[in-house]
Amino acid sequence: MRLGSRKAFPNRPIKTKLGPAAGLATILFDIPAFAHGAARHEASDLWHAWHADPLISVPLLASGLLFIRGVWHLRRRVGRFPPGFGMRQIVCFVLGVVLLVIALLSPLEALSSILLSAHMVQHILLIAVAPPLLVLGKPEVAWLWALPPTWRRGVARHGPLRFMLAILSPCARPIPAALIHMATLWVWHSPMLFDAAVASDGLHWLEHVLFFGTALLFWRAIIKAHSGREAAAAALIACFITLLQSGLLSALLSFAREALYHAPDTTDWGLTALEDQQLAGAIMSLPMCALYLAAGLIMALRLLTPRGSERVRPSPVAMTDVLKPSR
Numbered sequence: 001m002r003l004g005s006r007k008a009f010p011n012r013p014i015k016t017k018l019g020p021a022a023g024l025a026t027i028l029f030d031i032p033a034f035a036h037g038a039a040r041h042e043a044s045d046l047w048h049a050w051h052a053d054p055l056i057s058v059p060l061l062a063s064g065l066l067f068i069r070g071v072w073h074l075r076r077r078v079g080r081f082p083p084g085f086g087m088r089q090i091v092c093f094v095l096g097v098v099l100l101v102i103a104l105l106s107p108l109e110a111l112s113s114i115l116l117s118a119h120m121v122q123h124i125l126l127i128a129v130a131p132p133l134l135v136l137g138k139p140e141v142a143w144l145w146a147l148p149p150t151w152r153r154g155v156a157r158h159g160p161l162r163f164m165l166a167i168l169s170p171c172a173r174p175i176p177a178a179l180i181h182m183a184t185l186w187v188w189h190s191p192m193l194f195d196a197a198v199a200s201d202g203l204h205w206l207e208h209v210l211f212f213g214t215a216l217l218f219w220r221a222i223i224k225a226h227s228g229r230e231a232a233a234a235a236l237i238a239c240f241i242t243l244l245q246s247g248l249l250s251a252l253l254s255f256a257r258e259a260l261y262h263a264p265d266t267t268d269w270g271l272t273a274l275e276d277q278q279l280a281g282a283i284m285s286l287p288m289c290a291l292y293l294a295a296g297l298i299m300a301l302r303l304l305t306p307r308g309s310e311r312v313r314p315s316p317v318a319m320t321d322v323l324k325p326s327r
Helices: 020-029 054-078 087-104 107-111 116-136 139-146 149-157 159-172 174-188 191-199 201-225 229-255 273-304
Strands: none
Touching: 054 087, 054 139, 087 107, 087 116, 087 139, 107 116, 116 201, 116 273, 159 174, 159 201, 174 191, 174 201, 174 229, 191 201, 201 229, 201 273, 229 273
């Protein structure tokens, strides 16, 4: 039987014939096969498929409340926003959180269990849209101001934390961050591991964490690199590497002769499994590659700007400014 042709029956768990890795994942995590919500979702009831997974909703809610508390304390006790942190950052953070909610808690999550194209939209939000918005939002500034003053000063002096950041700092440079992110994408899009993640809630959660975490690492390295010409050159190379591998991965999905991944029956949505995969490849190639191309063009423009002619920018928020005692 050709991949992607397995029949899913309404109101029953979707059962698929999975490989050894998927079976092992199901045993280890004690999760029924096809983890994105085991019951099939019809088009008529899809919009009722909102859910509140505590592993997702609790961290999102906690980070949002801390951000609000930090912004309120910062504005109330200092009387103004520090240079480099203001309404633009607040809007970026809010948009980033909203996109994460759409990607992980909305009906898009349920639809992604049926259509690979919807799964790809979810991954684009987690990889290429929400992370740069969150990085631009500088939530660490607000989060630190949400802490009591003694805790804020303690964070800066925390020896183990400083040691861990020093060890991880080489990975936060543009090219290493791009390579880590690229390797994560390719590993998790291999058919065996992709099917295993679909079959296990635990692996699926881990997949999203690694996608989102390495994307944050990549976009933070790219955005911070805009402040210097040498770093911008490395960021330009990193954007080119990421653009190239994303285009290659999307081409493999678009031009494959058969469906690469196990999937339920997609004919109710007007697509065969192969057509759904080709649509997923097109979705990956257009918006995702466009974002990487735009970031690379910004870095190229930074390199082409003559020295000394750059517009004076507000100084970034320094850790010492954030940790100043409250008045």
